[in-house]
Amino acid sequence: MNQSLNEFICQHHDDATLQRVAPLLLSVAQACSQIASAVRNAALNQATGAAGSENIQGEAQQKLDVISHDLMVTATKNLARALASEEVEHLIAGNEQSDLLLVFDPLDGSSNLDVNISVGSIFSILSVPDDCSAGALNLDESVFFQKGTQQLCAGYALYGPATMLVITTGVAVNGFSYDEANGVFVLTHPNLQVASQAHEFAINASNQRHWSTPIQRYVADCVAGADGVRGRDFNMRWVASMVAEVHRILLRGGVFIYPQDSRATTRNGKLRLLYEANPMAMLIEVAGGAASTGRVRLLDVMPTQLHQRVPVILGAKEELACIDGYFNVAIYPNSLQQDTHVSVPS
Numbered sequence: 001m002n003q004s005l006n007e008f009i010c011q012h013h014d015d016a017t018l019q020r021v022a023p024l025l026l027s028v029a030q031a032c033s034q035i036a037s038a039v040r041n042a043a044l045n046q047a048t049g050a051a052g053s054e055n056i057q058g059e060a061q062q063k064l065d066v067i068s069h070d071l072m073v074t075a076t077k078n079l080a081r082a083l084a085s086e087e088v089e090h091l092i093a094g095n096e097q098s099d100l101l102l103v104f105d106p107l108d109g110s111s112n113l114d115v116n117i118s119v120g121s122i123f124s125i126l127s128v129p130d131d132c133s134a135g136a137l138n139l140d141e142s143v144f145f146q147k148g149t150q151q152l153c154a155g156y157a158l159y160g161p162a163t164m165l166v167i168t169t170g171v172a173v174n175g176f177s178y179d180e181a182n183g184v185f186v187l188t189h190p191n192l193q194v195a196s197q198a199h200e201f202a203i204n205a206s207n208q209r210h211w212s213t214p215i216q217r218y219v220a221d222c223v224a225g226a227d228g229v230r231g232r233d234f235n236m237r238w239v240a241s242m243v244a245e246v247h248r249i250l251l252r253g254g255v256f257i258y259p260q261d262s263r264a265t266t267r268n269g270k271l272r273l274l275y276e277a278n279p280m281a282m283l284i285e286v287a288g289g290a291a292s293t294g295r296v297r298l299l300d301v302m303p304t305q306l307h308q309r310v311p312v313i314l315g316a317k318e319e320l321a322c323i324d325g326y327f328n329v330a331i332y333p334n335s336l337q338q339d340t341h342v343s344v345p346s
């Protein structure tokens with residue numbers, strides 16, 4: 001039988017970060033198994049459709065958004081000093097004795113729920129800053145304002161044909177499949193690696209007229225395929241579920257783009273830095289890929305708000321280096337421009 005998550009943690013006793021976050025990580029995994037069940041049985045439990053409320057983003061909440069949030073909070077609040085969730089404006093106080101912070105999107109892609117397309121949960125574990133006095137009851141939300149490079153652990157659960165948990169503490173990215181019969185996550189995808197070359201790009205092409213020129217040119221060159229400067233054809237995917245897109249990139253390569261654009265609502269992108277972009281960027285980087293805003297490395301962005309948005313470009317390192325050229329930046333070693341005929345627009 002494959003190694004369970006518990007056995008994996010015991011075997012990796014030399015990973016001090018993993019040992020430090022283990023109790024909280026296991027409680028997140030427990031919550032994800034409960035969310036998986038709630039998602040799978042929603043129609044049977046009259047838990048489909050809108051909750052009749054909005055989240056802090058002003059987005060209509062699905063009933064399962066609220067259910068998933070509640071399951072995650074219940075499972076984890078005694079194992080973290082504070083929690084932050086996409087579904088509530090302010091942080092949630094936890095256990096004064098803990099030195100960990102948990103930030104999460106309890107159910108990402110929930111607009112896909114009622115049409116039975118994969119959705120997921122995304123989470124990130126941070127350390128309580130050293131300058132926070134022990135037991136301080138009223139933690140300020142600024143304790144969460146840490147760069148993505150400071151994350152101790154990042155991961156997601158994918159509620160698809162199979163329920164999977166994909167995690168990293170910075171050493172490797174490991175995928176665990178949920179074994180329904182035994183009620184455990186078991187290691188099925190060890191040491192996931194992002195293919196260096198992309199053959200697929202993921203972007204919501206209906207927004208094309210709103211994109212900046214570099215993104216418009218990059219996507220046009222991908223669409224031109226073998227007839228254009230890229231000299232090879234690309235495929236396109238858009239699931240409108242970030243967890244599904246990132247999982248596909250971890251398993252078969254590619255690049256995912258949700259750029260900033262000219263619309264007021266997405267002038268800083270759509271995805272949230274703390275509980276969507278940063279955890280996914282950590283997973284992708286540890287798996288050998290790259291992640292940027294188009295201008296800077298994503299994990300270097302200093303947060304200033306709990307729910308701030310950020311442009312996201314992540315996936316194959318060679319593709320990120322190529323996209324650098326369209327933005328006239330050099331975030332990644334631009335080895336591509338020498339040995340490819342990608343015309344780098346000025």
Ligand code: P6P
Nearest residue numbers: 108109110111204240241242243
């Ligand atoms: P659009 C889901 O709402 C989400 O936050 C991500 O999971 C997904 O990649 C994106 O938004 C989809 O956005 O504008 O294409 O619906």
